Each structure stands twice: as C-alpha cells, then as structure tokens.
Amino acid sequence: MKDQYPVFLDEDNILSSEEIFRPMPPNRRGEFIAWSCAIVIGLVSGAVFWQSRHISSLAIFLLIFFFVSAVLISFGNWMESHTLITLSPKQVVYQSPVRKVTLELEDIDELWVSYAGRGWRVAIRGAGGFFTYRTAAHLGGRFDQVVSIGIEQGERLAGFIRSMAQLSSPVLESDAWMCRRWS
Structure with a gap:
C-alpha cells in the first residue's frame, strides 16, 4: 500500500x-482508564498502608506507572485539541x-x-x-x-x-x- x-x-x-x-476530537477512553487505574491503585495502596504501615514495591511501581501514563495521555490529548x-x-x-x-x-x-x-x-x-x-x-x-x-x-x-x-x-x-x- x-x-x-x-x-x-x-x-x-x-x-x-x-x-x-x-x-478530530481525541478519544478520551485511554485517558479515563489510566486515571481510573491510578486513582484505584492509589486508594487501595493508601488503605493497605493505613492498615499495615507497609506498602509493596509493586503497588508503588503500578501507581507511578499509571499516574505517569495518565499525565502523558492527558498532555497528548490537550496538545492535539489545541493544534x-x-x-x-x-x-x-x-x-x-x-x-x-x-x-x-x-x-x-x-x-x-x-x-x-x-x-x-x-x-x-x-x-x-x-x-x-x-x-x-x-x-x-x-x-x-x-x-x-x-x-x-x-x-x-x-x-x-x-x-x-x-x-x-x-x-x-x-x-x-x-x-x-x-x-
């Protein structure tokens, strides 16, 4: 082709x-999923930390991963919608x-x-x-x-x-x- x-x-x-x-308006679904995952993992990690005063490195990694993903996707959508x-x-x-x-x-x-x-x-x-x-x-x-x-x-x-x-x-x-x- x-x-x-x-x-x-x-x-x-x-x-x-x-x-x-x-x-064309960007699809916001990926942004929604990334922010939802970051919020849910953050809340669950916060609850676990509140109960046990310990948080796993996997939870920290996932929280950082989804938070950075959400920020980058939001930034890309913002850039595209203002071009x-x-x-x-x-x-x-x-x-x-x-x-x-x-x-x-x-x-x-x-x-x-x-x-x-x-x-x-x-x-x-x-x-x-x-x-x-x-x-x-x-x-x-x-x-x-x-x-x-x-x-x-x-x-x-x-x-x-x-x-x-x-x-x-x-x-x-x-x-x-x-x-x-x-x-």
Whole structure:
C-alpha cells in the first residue's frame, strides 16, 4: 500500500478566504482508564498502608506507572485539541501549544505524502520551517468502536497547499509521494 497514489493531490483548488483545519476530537477512553487505574491503585495502596504501615514495591511501581501514563495521555490529548492549521490565500500557519510555523505559499519548497495505516502522513517544508500532520483515519477496534485520528479534511488541505503553492504533481520517491516547487 505504500505506493498507493494520493489522488487528492491532483485537483487544482484555490482558496478564496482563510480556512481553519483542526484535528478530530481525541478519544478520551485511554485517558479515563489510566486515571481510573491510578486513582484505584492509589486508594487501595493508601488503605493497605493505613492498615499495615507497609506498602509493596509493586503497588508503588503500578501507581507511578499509571499516574505517569495518565499525565502523558492527558498532555497528548490537550496538545492535539489545541493544534490547528490555518490556510489563507497567502500563507499556511501550523500552530500547536509548543510550536508555531508560518510558511508563505511562495516559500514552500516541498510537500510529501506517505501512506500510513489507514490515512496519509503529510509533511510540508519551506524557508520558514517544517511541519507534519496526519489526514483523517478511522480505526476500528473491539466491540465495534471506531477511533478517529488526524486532521479533518486533511487530504483537502494537502490538495489546496500543493495547488496554491504551485508545486509539481506527485512523483514517487522511495516510500513517499513528493511535490516540489518548479525550478
């Protein structure tokens, strides 16, 4: 599937006004499970310590593991929910809580796309920096649950950027489809 052609890059689309692209809302289930485990293990460990004045190293390890997991999952969900890509007729701005990249469309040198699971990984590089994102993907799980990841309308966004930055049509190089500025 790595050589699957990104058809969405073939369309010539021009954006007339500013548009904001956001990631799909993160699935909070893993965060809930990690916090629940940390709280339950903490309460049980506290009760055991209160009764015997002793706590096992396994309980301490599990408490630390689930607490750190919960914090990292919460941080990742927070980062994802506060990330956005703004595309205007003159520039594209990638903004997350820890990073901001502003690229004028005429300064974008490359856009490359590689197939990643059920969606695409898109990378944009220009004189002002570099950023990547995933297009929308829906992953099926147990019990008919579907987890959605990536930027909603991310394929449309990549098509806009390729067209508006006047990059070449996609050419397969190694494991990615490359669109470059015409020389």
